[in-house]
Amino acid sequence: TAKSHGSALGADEVAATKIELNLPSQEFFFPEEVEKHVRKVQERSAKLKSKWQAEFSKWQSANPERAALLERLSRRELPSNWSADLPMFASDKEVSTRKASGDVINALAAKLPELFGGSADLAESNNTTIDGGGSFLPSSSKMKGASPYGRIIHFGIREHAMGSILNGIALHGLARPFGGTFLVFSDYMRGAVRLAALMKLPVTFIWSHDSIGLGEDGPTHQPIEHIAALRAIPGLDVIRPADANEVVACWSQIISRDRTAGLLLSRQNLPVLDRSRYRSTAEVGRGAYALNDVATPDILIIASGSEVSIALKASEQLMEQGLKARVISAPCLEWYREQEQGYKELLMPKSVRARVSIEAGIAQGWHEFIGDSGVAISLEHYGASASAPVLFKEFGFTQEAVIKACKESLAKSSK
Structure with a gap:
């Protein structure tokens, strides 16, 4: 049976099967009794459909709200107010x-x-x-x-x-x-x-x-x-x-x-980011967006998830040292890849070769965005059993590590 999984039966096998099942040897055979049966099924189905449609029409009239809901769902449409009551989170509490x-x-x-x-x-x-x-x-x-x-x-x-x-x-x-x-x-x-x-x-x-x-x-x-x-x-x-x-x-x-x-x-x-200090979430749909207003950055810091707040703290320290770091939150790289080239160049200018990515996982995939001069802060081995703060410090997900990586990338990009 292994061969039949990967290839169709040959003519000899088909002929032998027909003999075994007492089927006519001709290549295509459609018995008259099968055609008659199918015609009867069609007639019966048409009557059942007509009866069902009449019942459905009655249901629609008796249940206009539910019928409207079914129609909306069938069209894959959203109600006009679907996002009206989404929560907002204050920055005073993690x-x-x-x-x-x-x-x-x-x-x-x-x-x-x-x-x-x-x-x-x-x-x-x-x-x-x-x-x-x-x-x-x-x-x-x-x-x-x-x-x-x-x-x-x-x-x-x-x-x-x-x-x-x-x-x-x-x-x-x-x-x-x-x-x-x-x-x-x-x-x-x-x-x-x-x-x-x-x-x-x-x-x-x-x-x-x-x-x-x-x-x-x-x-x-x-x-x-x-x-x-x-x-x-x-x-x-x-x-x-x-x-x-x-x-x-x-x-x-x-x-x-x-x-x-x-x-x-x-x-x-x-931390819930203070959006009065950082940009709003309006551009989240672009997949990656700048959180801080840095017009001419010396370096780009790209992060996702829990590592974004670490990047922001590091950028503030870098600013005190005279280095302008644009922090980019990248919640969805798939959405970012769909953006027009103009936006990509505006967010991550090719002229800024000093780049650092931060994500608590392997770095695979990040070099597309940080290039040859970039430094990826990542985790290339299994973790350990300890509290989150201990693990982040032990494995190098700290603002000090980000600052060090930024300076390393700046040095590489200047060569």
Whole structure:
């Protein structure tokens, strides 16, 4: 049977099969009785369709609001007010991006009944629960909130199954499903993620605990190569917000773009950037944007996620030393690659060869943006079991390390 997997049966095999099954030897045979049966099926189906259409028309008249919702979902349109109540986060308190995402999900769920999903047994850690959404379970279930109309799916510890189920829901065409687990476990669902991207499905994969910043769970749970591996999947938007308000903007982009996305979120609390000091999130949709106003930079510092705040602190110290560093938050390199060349040159001028990238994972993929003179602050080995601050210091994700890398890149670029 191995040969039949890779090649079609030859003429001899086909002839032998027909003899075994008592089929006529001619090349194409369509029995008259089959044609008669198909004609009857067509007639019966036409009657059933007519009857169903009449019932559906009655339902539309009796349920105008639900009918309008079905029509909107069928057209893949959003309601006009879908983003009206998205949260805003003050800069006086640190917030983990997973917590911010949970708040956004609940704000969106109130406006978008088509948005629903769950987690691979990590709902409290991923912040994927829709408050009051009910569990998608038979009414006979003893679980609290069980309902066949529930919006919370309990996938169990089955990452690949979760991804495949989300794909199936999205293929139906009316829903915007999401599912969460830890980033390190994205390996277990990679096949489903790849198929979602291949089919251009509007599935949102939520991957929290996105770096060594998750802390004491140690190297088995700390993603190192995962961000780069996910960026290697064509058609997948890999999104890693820098703070809570970037999460809001990124979720807005995910809903608006209606395509396959992976949202990478921190376990640890992160500073909420003071947007009166730094630029707003208006340009998040460009994938990369400048946070500080530096007209003629000496160096570019490009970072994503939790490392952005480190870059900003380093830039302030560099400024005191007479070096102008433009800090660029890059939540989604896929979106950035889609930008017009004029914007790319404005943000990252070719004339500025001194560049540093900062991301708590392997550096693979970053050299496209930092060039030969650039320095990548990355993690090329497994992590360890310790608190986030200890690990970031031990592995060189500090403002002192960024300043050192900037000066190294400046020296390389001047040769």
